[in-house]
Amino acid sequence: MTPKEFREVCRSGDFDSNSAGYAPGYAQANLVILPKEHAYDFLLFCQRNPKPCPLLEVSDVGNIEMKRTAPGSDIRTDLPKYRIYEDGVLTAEVTDIKEYWKDDFVTFLLGCSFSFEDALENAGLAVRHLQEKRNVPMYRTNIPCDSAGVFSGNLVVSMRPYKPRDAIKAAMITGRYPNVHGSPVHIGSPCDIGINNINAPDYGDAVTIHPDEVPVFWACGVTPQAVLLASKPAFAITHAPGHMFVTDLVNESLACL
Amino acid sequence: MTPKEFREVCRSGDFDSNSAGYAPGYAQANLVILPKEHAYDFLLFCQRNPKPCPLLEVSDVGNIEMKRTAPGSDIRTDLPKYRIYEDGVLTAEVTDIKEYWKDDFVTFLLGCSFSFEDALENAGLAVRHLQEKRNVPMYRTNIPCDSAGVFSGNLVVSMRPYKPRDAIKAAMITGRYPNVHGSPVHIGSPCDIGINNINAPDYGDAVTIHPDEVPVFWACGVTPQAVLLASKPAFAITHAPGHMFVTDLVNESLACL
Numbered sequence: 001m002t003p004k005e006f007r008e009v010c011r012s013g014d015f016d017s018n019s020a021g022y023a024p025g026y027a028q029a030n031l032v033i034l035p036k037e038h039a040y041d042f043l044l045f046c047q048r049n050p051k052p053c054p055l056l057e058v059s060d061v062g063n064i065e066m067k068r069t070a071p072g073s074d075i076r077t078d079l080p081k082y083r084i085y086e087d088g089v090l091t092a093e094v095t096d097i098k099e100y101w102k103d104d105f106v107t108f109l110l111g112c113s114f115s116f117e118d119a120l121e122n123a124g125l126a127v128r129h130l131q132e133k134r135n136v137p138m139y140r141t142n143i144p145c146d147s148a149g150v151f152s153g154n155l156v157v158s159m160r161p162y163k164p165r166d167a168i169k170a171a172m173i174t175g176r177y178p179n180v181h182g183s184p185v186h187i188g189s190p191c192d193i194g195i196n197n198i199n200a201p202d203y204g205d206a207v208t209i210h211p212d213e214v215p216v217f218w219a220c221g222v223t224p225q226a227v228l229l230a231s232k233p234a235f236a237i238t239h240a241p242g243h244m245f246v247t248d249l250v251n252e253s254l255a256c257l
Numbered sequence: 258m259t260p261k262e263f264r265e266v267c268r269s270g271d272f273d274s275n276s277a278g279y280a281p282g283y284a285q286a287n288l289v290i291l292p293k294e295h296a297y298d299f300l301l302f303c304q305r306n307p308k309p310c311p312l313l314e315v316s317d318v319g320n321i322e323m324k325r326t327a328p329g330s331d332i333r334t335d336l337p338k339y340r341i342y343e344d345g346v347l348t349a350e351v352t353d354i355k356e357y358w359k360d361d362f363v364t365f366l367l368g369c370s371f372s373f374e375d376a377l378e379n380a381g382l383a384v385r386h387l388q389e390k391r392n393v394p395m396y397r398t399n400i401p402c403d404s405a406g407v408f409s410g411n412l413v414v415s416m417r418p419y420k421p422r423d424a425i426k427a428a429m430i431t432g433r434y435p436n437v438h439g440s441p442v443h444i445g446s447p448c449d450i451g452i453n454n455i456n457a458p459d460y461g462d463a464v465t466i467h468p469d470e471v472p473v474f475w476a477c478g479v480t481p482q483a484v485l486l487a488s489k490p491a492f493a494i495t496h497a498p499g500h501m502f503v504t505d506l507v508n509e510s511l512a513c514l
Contacts, residue, residue: 043297043301043304044300044315047300047303047304048315048325058301058304058305060406148317149317175513176513178435178513183514256432257432257440
């Protein structure tokens, strides 16, 4: 399926599963929709924290088409599944948001680690959670994000284990992609960044770490969602975990070129 | 002089000249100050046009200290010279802006090509306008920026001539610095991007182009100022041309790392 075909299948209501593996080679994006009144603070939060919050597109107010990254798209219908939050509480999980849409909504699309995992695998660096058919392990850290207006909180990281020499390669490869989290934020001791038990991730699933491997940590797109919801905005919409927006951007176009 | 010492000399009123060459190795920044009402559109314009508008720091509303890039600074006094614009018209050129300051002002610092010129020279690629002791030549192009709210307009570029093999090296070197305009936007024929006479720049000075050289064009920090003023905001403050804000960031920290 092309990205456009994938979005059309979602739009028709015939697809509500995980988007991983569909439209291979194309960038999938995290979704955040907020009323205009919170958009400035959120945009500034993303500007100040580009590693966890790499912006791929910010819509005009009320616009349903992501015209820069997915011409012809309709953000109200083109994801497999959405989450509705009121006062920071999850109140519904739905396959389209037409009944919730308001003309003062601003849509934010943020880069997703699927894109750099593609680059890692293309370079021969296997990604453990993909090998083990699990979700990537994610952890809350003690690293504070740079606050903006009502938004503040600590960085959430994802982890992929590698042998030290491959960890170095992985840092160089992902460093080419600042628009999808970029280079790692930490390598080695989990407790240095406030992670007490590497086998008990806060989100996702634990994966095997072999004795000759070190954990490598990247800024994670769960960060903006966690920070957003902690501030308990009156209304917000996000993608359901793993149910991303598929753009027309090829992953390689997200490299620093 | 260190960046801090340079800012203090400006603050004391004893320096109102061009900042080029001071605090070598440290990033100098373009300045834009706007009332909060225009800050969202301008922030979004910068997000959508990162090559001409690479944001180094955006202040909190009303904050005079650039705490991320220059702790202890006072943005009202620490530049050698400022320009005041009312309804898009230049109404004053001053050495401090204390009497103009309002609590709803937002300060934007944008990366400046001085930083990547440092990298070019360190790599042995001489920069022609520096050799000839002129200002860099800058041109209006026919390349539209991506609009945001009230802000729209065409890209302004700066030009440095190189032999083709050095032009390739220059592209690779500057491509490492997305926070200071990044890789070139065009190499070769000026008329391809709407420049009719390479010897008559719209801003700055013409420089020598030898017969075996090609012009290389980079997105220029004059773009956001030109776009901003074309929208005739009721009030805006910028640095005076060449009279930049000197940050504590070393140029190399602006590389994609």
